[in-house]
Amino acid sequence: MAKKTRNRAAAAGAATGENPRRPCPCGSGKRYKACHGAGDDVIVIRPFAGLAAEPDLVAMREFLPSAVAPLPLREPAPVPVTLATVLPGASAALVRPDGEIMLGMQVQTRSGDLSADLARALRWAQEAEPGSALPVVGPGIGGSDPIRLQDVLDHDAPLDLTLHQDFGWWMASADGAEPAPEVVATLERANAVIMPTEPVVAEGVRAAYWVDTGSKAHLRWVRPEPEERLMAALARLQARGELNLTEDTRYAGAFRAHGLLVPVWDLDREQHHREWTEPAAAFAARLDAVLAGLDDEPLTGDERRARDALAGKQITLR
Known part of the structure; x- marks a missing residue:
């Protein structure tokens, strides 16, 4: 840690009465010096x-x-x-x-x-x-x-x-x-320049959005699970041939954004956004079932290879 950052964290801790090595009172789970006691460069x-x-x-x-x-x-x-x-x-x-x-x-x-x-x-x-x-x-x-x-x-x-x-x-x-x-x-x-965007609303589906980019349509779905666990579940579905929403869709990859993974599917641009409600709900049910079984059944060799292949389709946004 740079000296100026160290001094800033110490000063913030003194001002608020917080020990920078103790857990932050905001409940983030981080130490104070890495959370509320951190400088803007963190x-x-x-x-x-x-x-x-x-x-x-x-x-x-x-x-x-x-x-x-x-x-x-x-x-x-x-x-x-x-x-x-x-x-x-x-x-x-x-x-x-x-x-x-x-x-x-x-x-x-x-x-x-x-x-x-x-x-x-x-x-x-x-x-x-x-x-x-x-x-x-x-x-x-x-x-x-x-x-x-x-x-x-x-x-x-x-x-x-x-x-x-x-x-x-x-x-x-x-x-x-x-x-x-x-x-x-x-x-x-x-x-x-606005791109038409609509929510995909269905049982078990949240933070999923149909987007028309002008040349393609996509489903972008922000997932709350830890990345390692989500990737394992997606790999299991890929190994089973169940990763796509329908036979006419394609899993395009995923991007990381602010600590969460956002899987993306290429869709038929001619279909209305409401037509993806049932496929998204069916996929959500498959994914939930796989996530629930990960602790009881480790990935097979084929599933690990699928996970490695999927990892190559990820990018990180900040």
């Missing part, structure tokens, strides 16, 4: 760990183009707080004229802990005047006390996501005020 691989909303947060951060959700705060806020995929100008936060707070997931810059960035932006917005916007979260934003989403959210509440096919909600305002010309111009540019 990369938190899984920033939303411990939250039921983790898969939804990862989807909003990485690939959902236009979506909003009420933020499930642990304590009710005096004004509505809405989480959004992206805000005008890729702002970290803004306070609408009617007082509603909006936090952006897809921001221009961030520290090594996205959870802390969002919590700082929220704290800033709660003190800001209506009509204010926060371009980026930087040093000193939100005060000096360490805070993360895990400190303010209901850990057991998922996000109630609403997907939009454009960014018209940027214009929404309770007082009917006309949007600024730069917002209108930004809206037009954003709408021109």
